[in-house]
Every structure is written in C-alpha cells, then in structure tokens.
Amino acid sequence: MSMLHLAAPVSFIPVAPAAPALRVDGLSVTRGGRAILRQVSAAFAAGAVTAVVGPSGAGKTTLLNVLNGLVEPSCGMVASEQLGALRSAESWAALRQRAATIFQDHALIGRLSALDNVLLAFADTRHPLSPWPWPRFAREAAARALADVGLLDRAFERVDNFSGGERQRVGVARALARGPRLLLGDEPFSSLDPPLARRLCDDLRALAVRDGVTVVLVLHQIALARALADRIVGLNDGRVLFDGPAHAFDAATEATVFAAHSHLNQGV
Numbered sequence: 001m002s003m004l005h006l007a008a009p010v011s012f013i014p015v016a017p018a019a020p021a022l023r024v025d026g027l028s029v030t031r032g033g034r035a036i037l038r039q040v041s042a043a044f045a046a047g048a049v050t051a052v053v054g055p056s057g058a059g060k061t062t063l064l065n066v067l068n069g070l071v072e073p074s075c076g077m078v079a080s081e082q083l084g085a086l087r088s089a090e091s092w093a094a095l096r097q098r099a100a101t102i103f104q105d106h107a108l109i110g111r112l113s114a115l116d117n118v119l120l121a122f123a124d125t126r127h128p129l130s131p132w133p134w135p136r137f138a139r140e141a142a143a144r145a146l147a148d149v150g151l152l153d154r155a156f157e158r159v160d161n162f163s164g165g166e167r168q169r170v171g172v173a174r175a176l177a178r179g180p181r182l183l184l185g186d187e188p189f190s191s192l193d194p195p196l197a198r199r200l201c202d203d204l205r206a207l208a209v210r211d212g213v214t215v216v217l218v219l220h221q222i223a224l225a226r227a228l229a230d231r232i233v234g235l236n237d238g239r240v241l242f243d244g245p246a247h248a249f250d251a252a253t254e255a256t257v258f259a260a261h262s263h264l265n266q267g268v
C-alpha cells in the first residue's frame with residue numbers, strides 16, 4: 001500500500017520515537033521573486049538517516065543549505081532540539097558549529113596525507129602557516145575519525161594514491177572529525193559505483209546510530225535511499241510530496257515525486 005501524502009498539509013509517518021533533533025516548519029525560500037521552497041515542513045531524527053529526493057530543481061540543495069545555515073528562509077522556522085527556534089545570528093552560528101558537510105567531490109588535497117586532510121577540519125585551531133604540530137586533541141580526533149571509516153592504517157599515505165571510494169571515506173572522516181550533531185551531504189556518493197555507495201552509506205548509518213547524529217543526505221540513487229535511509233522526504237517544485245519511512249517510498253510514490261512540475265501544478 002502506498003503511504004504517499006500528496007498536497008499540503010503533509011502528515012508525517014513517525015519512524016523514530018525520539019523528539020526530532022531538527023525540524024523545519026512552514027519553510028519558504030524565494031529567490032529572484034521565484035518560490036524555491038514552499039511551506040516545507042519536515043522533521044529530522046537523531047541517530048537516523050533522512051534522504052531528500054526529487055527531480056532536478058525541486059529544491060533539495062536549497063533545503064540542505066537552509067539546514068546548513070547558508071540560506072536564510074523567507075518565512076517559516078527552523079528549530080533544533082538543543083537550540084530551540086533559530087531566530088538570532090548567534091543561534092544560526094551555533095547550528096553551523098554543530099553541522100558538517102560531506103562533499104560530492106571529496107574536496108581533498110591530493111598531496112596531503114589522509115590524516116592531514118582530516119585535520120583540515122580543525123583549520124580554525126591553528127594558523128595556516130604555523131610550523132607547530134596540530135593540537136593533540138585534533139590529532140586524536142582525526143585518528144579516531146579515520147579509524148571509524150577503516151583507514152587508520154593508511155593515515156600517512158597521500159590521498160592522491162587512494163581510490164575514489166577511499167577518498168570519499170577520508171571525506172567522511174573529515175566531516176566526522178569534530179563530532180558533528182548534524183551531518184549533511186549533497187549527493188555525497190554519486191561519483192561512486194552503486195555497491196560502494198551502498199557500503200559507505202551503510203557505514204555512515206551505523207555511525208549515525210552509534211553517535212546519535214542526525215544525517216540528512218540528498219540522494220539521486222533512489223535504490224540507495226530506499227535501502228539505507230530511515231526516512232525519505234520527497235520534494236517536487238519546492239513542496240514536500242512524501243515524508244515517511246523509506247520502505248513506503250514505492251514505485252507509484254516515486255513516479256509522483258518525480259513527475260513533471262506542470263502535471264503537479266494543475267489545479268494548485
């Protein structure tokens with residue numbers, strides 16, 4: 001049975017009993033007079049992976065950028081369990097402090113070792129030209145993060161010798177190094193072949209559960225989203241058309257979420 005929820009108001013199908021770590025409510029973003037997100041409401045649980053899916057231009061990256069604190073909503077609210085409703089510049093800054101991003105292209109420096117790349121997560125703790133070693137806490141955290149992604153034994157190797165999957169693991173380690181409460185990724189595994197993407201996503205989910213991290217990933221690979229996310233948020237033309245457990249995102253739901261805008265806009 002399809003659990004599709006079409007048209008506002010969207011009702012949620014809870015998959016985690018815990019209070020959501022992050023919530024957006026009635027969120028709208030307008031750019032150049034055009035509505036990019038329209039009254040988006042969704043909740044993101046700690047210790048779980050939420051996949052955001054939808055056709056090109058649906059507003060997925062924009063939603064992620066709002067959660068990142070990079071895009072200011074035109075109206076609506078973002079609230080975190082720890083920080084409450086984010087209303088001041090300070091609370092947005094606090095959210096950014098707790099968040100980390102996994103980049104699609106890894107954003108690594110090839111001539112540096114895996115460990116040095118992960119240490120870049122702590123760039124603000126040391127002058128870039130400092131001749132001194134990184135602080136001990138940073139080195140320990142970076143080593144732990146590399147251990148978490150199974151690359152501690154290659155910590156001192158240059159990453160330009162690494163495979164695509166290994167590089168992405170280093171990218172994940174860098175994102176994890178500061179112990180983020182919110183981990184965001186915009187198609188972070190799209191450059192990897194599907195089995196590898198699946199393994200990495202699986203590992204990420206295990207880490208999210210272990211550390212109670214809220215993970216929100218924009219995923220183009222719907223099979224991956226179904227298999228590995230706890231929850232799927234399906235966007236089309238800036239609206240939430242589906243929000244529910246990943247297993248409920250069936251073929252009919254997928255067809256609706258990925259339908260052309262003109263069809264969905266009829267009568268709206």
Ligand SMILES: Nc1ncnc2c1ncn2[C@@H]1O[C@H](COP(=O)(O)OP(=O)(O)OP(=O)(O)O)[C@@H](O)[C@H]1O
Nearest residue numbers: 031032034036054055056057058059060061062063
């Ligand atoms: N700064 C901006 N100014 C004007 N339009 C913008 C801006 N940022 C995004 N848009 C538009 O908003 C829409 C949604 O963009 P967004 O990048 O969020 O979509 P997306 O779902 O991530 O798409 P894709 O899957 O192609 O990356 C697009 O039509 C885009 O052109």
